[in-house]
Amino acid sequence: MSFITRCTQAWSVHKSMLCVGLDPEPSRFPHSLRALDPKAATEAFCRGIVEATAPFTCAFKPQIAHFAALGAEEVLARLGHWVKASYPHHLWILDAKRGDIGSTAQHYATEAFDRYRADAVTLSPYMGTDSLAPFLRYTEKGVFLLCRTSNPGGDDIQMQTLQSGERVFETIARLAATRWNSGGQIGLVVGATYPVEVERVRAIAPELPLLIPGIGAQGGDLEATVTAAATATGGMFINSSRSVLYASAADDWQAAAAAEAEKTRLAIAHAYDQRSA
Numbered sequence: 001m002s003f004i005t006r007c008t009q010a011w012s013v014h015k016s017m018l019c020v021g022l023d024p025e026p027s028r029f030p031h032s033l034r035a036l037d038p039k040a041a042t043e044a045f046c047r048g049i050v051e052a053t054a055p056f057t058c059a060f061k062p063q064i065a066h067f068a069a070l071g072a073e074e075v076l077a078r079l080g081h082w083v084k085a086s087y088p089h090h091l092w093i094l095d096a097k098r099g100d101i102g103s104t105a106q107h108y109a110t111e112a113f114d115r116y117r118a119d120a121v122t123l124s125p126y127m128g129t130d131s132l133a134p135f136l137r138y139t140e141k142g143v144f145l146l147c148r149t150s151n152p153g154g155d156d157i158q159m160q161t162l163q164s165g166e167r168v169f170e171t172i173a174r175l176a177a178t179r180w181n182s183g184g185q186i187g188l189v190v191g192a193t194y195p196v197e198v199e200r201v202r203a204i205a206p207e208l209p210l211l212i213p214g215i216g217a218q219g220g221d222l223e224a225t226v227t228a229a230a231t232a233t234g235g236m237f238i239n240s241s242r243s244v245l246y247a248s249a250a251d252d253w254q255a256a257a258a259a260e261a262e263k264t265r266l267a268i269a270h271a272y273d274q275r276s277a
Contacts, residue, residue, distance in 0.1 A: 150191025192220025
C-alpha cells in the first residue's frame with residue numbers, strides 16, 4: 001500500500017484528521033502512575049492514551065527525544081509494534097527531525113521504519129536530496145519535511161528570501177511537491193501558528209499531506225489553519241499533544257484525554273465543513 005493510500009485510509013476509516021502527539025513527561029503523569037519506575041510508567045501512560053483516544057484520531061506521533069531522555073527506546077519500540085498490530089489503520093508517525101547523509105541517514109531510516117515501526121518520520125531537508133534518499137527507499141513509507149514550523153525562531157531561516165524571489169519555506173514546498181517526490185512519499189510540516197504561510201504552502205503543494213502542530217498549548221488558530229490547509233486533494237494531520245495528554249492527572253485521566261480528543265476532532269470537522277460550505 002502506498003503512503004498516500006495509507007494516509008487516505010486513515011482519514012476515511014476514522015473520519016478524523018486529529019493526530020495525538022505522544023510526548024511523555026513523567027512529572028506530569030497521573031498521580032496513580034508516578035510511583036512506578038519511569039519507563040514502566042511511560043509505557044502504561046502511552047498505552048492508556050492510545051486506547052482512550054484511538055476512536056477520535058487517525059494518527060499518533062511519538063516524539064523520540066521524550067523516550068530517549070528516559071533511556072526508554074525499548075518502550076518506544078514495543079509501543080510501535082503494539083500500535084501497528086492493534087490499530088492498523090492509524091498512522092504511526094515518528095517525530096525525530098533527522099537530517100544527515102550516507103550510512104548515518106541509512107541507520108536513521110532503519111531505526112525509524114524497522115525498529116520503531118513508523119509509517120512516516122519527520123526530517124529536516126537542510127542537507128537536500130541525498131539526506132532524503134535512504135528514507136525514500138522504503139517505498140511504502142513516508143516522510144514529513146520541516147517547511148514552515150510553528151516556533152518563532154523558524155523565521156531566522158524559513159522566511160529568508162532567496163535569489164529566485166522565493167522564501168526558503170516556499171522552495172522547500174516546491175521541491176517537496178515536484179523533484180523530491182517522485183515516489184509520492186513526501187508530506188510537509190507546517191505550523192498552525194502561521195495560517196497565512198500554510199495557505200501559501202497549499203498553493204504550491206496542493207496535493208501533499210500536511211502535518212500541522214501548533215494548536216492547543218501553542219495557541220494556533222484551528223479554524224484559520226484548517227481553512228488555509230484544506231484542498232480537494234490534500235489532507236492533513238492536525239497534531240495536539242499536551243492538551244490531550246495532560247487533560248487530567250486524577251483517576252479520570254483516560255476519560256479526560258478521550259473527551260479532549262473528541263472535542264478537538266469535532267472542532268476540526270466543523271472548521272473543515274465551514275470551509276467547504
